[in-house]
Amino acid sequence: MIEGILIGLAEAVTPFNLMMVVMGCVVGTLIGMLPGLGPMSIIAIMIPVAIGIGDPTSALILLSGVYYGAIFGGSTSSILLNAPGVAGTVATAFDGYPLAQKGQAGKALTIAAIASFAGGTISVVLLMVFAPALSTVALLFHSAEYFALMVVGLSAIAAFAGTGQVAKALMMTILGLMLGTVGEGALSNTPRFTFGLMELQSGFSFITLAMAMFALPEALFLVMNPARAATGDGGKISGLRISRTEARSIAPVIGRQSIQGFFIGVLPGAGATIASFLGYAVERNIAKGAEQEEFGKGSIKGIAAPEAANNAACTGSFVPLLTLGIPGSGTTAILLGALLALNVTPGPRLMVDEPGVFWAVIISMYLGNLVLLILNLPLIPYIAKILTIPRTFLIPFILFFTLMGSYLGQNNPTELLILVGFGVIATFLRFADYPLAPLLIGFILGVMLENNFARAMQLYRGFDFVLERPMTLALLVLAVLLVILPSFRAYRAGKRAEGVADGD
Amino acid sequence: MALDRFIALAFIALCCVYGYAAFFTMDDQLPPILRRNPVWPSTFPKILSVLGLIVGFIILFGPKPMPGDTKKAGAIDLTRLGDYYVGQALALIALMVVYALVLRPLGFVGATIGFLVIGSLILGERRFHILIPVAAIAAGSLWYLVQEVLGIFLRPWPGIFM
Numbered sequence: 001m002i003e004g005i006l007i008g009l010a011e012a013v014t015p016f017n018l019m020m021v022v023m024g025c026v027v028g029t030l031i032g033m034l035p036g037l038g039p040m041s042i043i044a045i046m047i048p049v050a051i052g053i054g055d056p057t058s059a060l061i062l063l064s065g066v067y068y069g070a071i072f073g074g075s076t077s078s079i080l081l082n083a084p085g086v087a088g089t090v091a092t093a094f095d096g097y098p099l100a101q102k103g104q105a106g107k108a109l110t111i112a113a114i115a116s117f118a119g120g121t122i123s124v125v126l127l128m129v130f131a132p133a134l135s136t137v138a139l140l141f142h143s144a145e146y147f148a149l150m151v152v153g154l155s156a157i158a159a160f161a162g163t164g165q166v167a168k169a170l171m172m173t174i175l176g177l178m179l180g181t182v183g184e185g186a187l188s189n190t191p192r193f194t195f196g197l198m199e200l201q202s203g204f205s206f207i208t209l210a211m212a213m214f215a216l217p218e219a220l221f222l223v224m225n226p227a228r229a230a231t232g233d234g235g236k237i238s239g240l241r242i243s244r245t246e247a248r249s250i251a252p253v254i255g256r257q258s259i260q261g262f263f264i265g266v267l268p269g270a271g272a273t274i275a276s277f278l279g280y281a282v283e284r285n286i287a288k289g290a291e292q293e294e295f296g297k298g299s300i301k302g303i304a305a306p307e308a309a310n311n312a313a314c315t316g317s318f319v320p321l322l323t324l325g326i327p328g329s330g331t332t333a334i335l336l337g338a339l340l341a342l343n344v345t346p347g348p349r350l351m352v353d354e355p356g357v358f359w360a361v362i363i364s365m366y367l368g369n370l371v372l373l374i375l376n377l378p379l380i381p382y383i384a385k386i387l388t389i390p391r392t393f394l395i396p397f398i399l400f401f402t403l404m405g406s407y408l409g410q411n412n413p414t415e416l417l418i419l420v421g422f423g424v425i426a427t428f429l430r431f432a433d434y435p436l437a438p439l440l441i442g443f444i445l446g447v448m449l450e451n452n453f454a455r456a457m458q459l460y461r462g463f464d465f466v467l468e469r470p471m472t473l474a475l476l477v478l479a480v481l482l483v484i485l486p487s488f489r490a491y492r493a494g495k496r497a498e499g500v501a502d503g504d
Numbered sequence: 505m506a507l508d509r510f511i512a513l514a515f516i517a518l519c520c521v522y523g524y525a526a527f528f529t530m531d532d533q534l535p536p537i538l539r540r541n542p543v544w545p546s547t548f549p550k551i552l553s554v555l556g557l558i559v560g561f562i563i564l565f566g567p568k569p570m571p572g573d574t575k576k577a578g579a580i581d582l583t584r585l586g587d588y589y590v591g592q593a594l595a596l597i598a599l600m601v602v603y604a605l606v607l608r609p610l611g612f613v614g615a616t617i618g619f620l621v622i623g624s625l626i627l628g629e630r631r632f633h634i635l636i637p638v639a640a641i642a643a644g645s646l647w648y649l650v651q652e653v654l655g656i657f658l659r660p661w662p663g664i665f666m
């Protein structure tokens with residue numbers, strides 16, 4: 001591991017890559033602060049820039065910097081305006097906004113910055129320990145197991161989607177898989193489902209799909225419902241210091257939530273959002289007496305817990321991406337797409353074939369956390385001014401960046417029409433409460449899933465691989481259980497609720 | 505809410521078309537040598553279309569969502585759709601389509617300035633002395649960034665000028 005760290009240091013600490021870390025963090029913070037633009041949209045917008053760089057190490061450093069920055073920026077708008085820019089920071093607003101209303105916005109921001117920094121740093125240490133171990137195990141996997149593992153990943157994403165949402169999430173996953181089959185498959189080089197259109201020959205571009213699924217509906221929602229974009233005056237922020245007793249009281253909270261957040265982040269489908277809500281709930285239950293009373297009214301522990309947890313979960317979600325090549329969340333799915341575009345295939349071989357990329361990204365996570373701490377503490381009052389941009393300027397720019405992001409990938413105006421078409425569909429899906437991340441994950445995993453499936457089928461001349469490889473069978477059974485159990489519980493709960501009269 | 509069932513119905517229709525293509529039309533073009541292969545290009549789509557139909561029907565005929573669903577803050581409530589700025593959103597969508605169509609003939613700079621200015625106008629901005637310089641600077645600097653720094657060709661002016 002020492003050797004790896006040294007390789008990573010040598011790769012990451014070049015002037016250019018350091019610049020990428022700083023740039024990623026700044027851009028991520030600035031855009032993440034804007035209400036409505038989540039980390040997925042921001043990363044999708046930044047992908048053409050990252051691909052333009054050409055070097056996979058620098059590109060991944062840039063994109064992960066953007067990811068942290070976005071989560072970090074989201075907490076700023078949560079605290080100052082009660083308008084979280086990112087779902088992962090909703091829990092921060094529970095206590096951050098009351099504290100800001102008491103005139104202690106500076107203290108809230110400091111705690112958020114320190115908790116994020118500690119959460120990020122602790123989880124990077126965990127990532128360094130667990131990722132190599134997991135990738136050693138993953139090297140034993142066959143294409144049959146990979147196929148089964150991806151099925152588990154996809155069904156876990158659906159299973160974590162929430163009560164009553166499992167079927168919808170599954171439907172979106174299948175739709176994503178279907179969209180992934182459009183174009184020429186690697187299997188036979190025959191075009192499938194292109195309807196004879198040249199534009200569809202190489203399939204849909206994942207950047208276009210990512211933009212259409214996240215950035216565009218969010219921007220249209222901002223247009224339709226201006227209340228989402230609660231812009232304020234940024235306010236005067238002072239009193240950034242916290243006292244020694246306060247630091248002592250939040251230290252154990254940060255420690256616990258960093259570890260818990262990391263492991264939640266590792267699970268497919270359970271990302272920063274679940275980690276932050278769970279972290280908040282756990283800390284509220286652990287706290288005693290007066291401290292528990294204070295939760296929701298401006299408790300410093302209530303800010304520290306979700307902030308440490310969501311940053312740790314962001315790092316945790318890199319574990320399945322870097323070791324198995326399977327993204328567990330929408331954001332890591334986009335990162336995976338970017339990596340594939342840069343000719344790097346994440347997976348267990350990554351550490352062996354390209355140790356430079358792997359370790360440089362890990363080292364850059366330390367650097368990124370440090371940059372965010374340095375950047376945010378003194379500069380927050382000035383950065384917060386971005387919240388004062390009127391929406392009449394903001395929204396056309398968001399739309400324009402969305403269009404550019406997808407145009408630059410293909411240099412083809414037809415791509416823009418596809419983008420708008422999918423964007424409108426995605427907006428309708430959002431209206432009906434369909435989750436969109438599973439669609440994108442299904443789309444990106446679809447090709448890999450089919451290739452591994454085909455390879456397993458060819459090796460075993462049919463479906464026998466399911467029975468001949470016990471691990472494959474076990475994983476597939478697990479996948480089925482993951483989908484059925486929550487649906488069954490929802491059905492039971494629904495049966496019980498039927499006894500109660502509702503005015504419907 | 506009924507919209508999610510309509511979407512499920514549309515999805516089932518899509519699955520039928522997709523499944524029809526996978527089951528009945530795709531295999532015709534398959535060369536005989538590949539027919540001996542245990543996995544055909546249509547195998548995976550066949551599985552997907554069956555799974556898709558099952559899930560689609562579960563949503564279509566599944567139990568009603570539980571009463572008392574708490575709406576997320578800022579979410580759009582479809583029953584009061586008239587209260588929202590739907591017209592602006594539709595106008596912006598139309599503007600994006602127009603942008604896609606004129607980007608090549610008009611050149612990047614002209615199309616982008618037009619898009620940003622008209623987009624702001626649709627949203628109710630009337631301060632032209634800020635609006636036009638901001639759009640021009642943004643379009644110019646983005647063109648420079650993309651063309652010179654990233655090295656991706658973007659034609660800045662209409663085709664007849666270069």
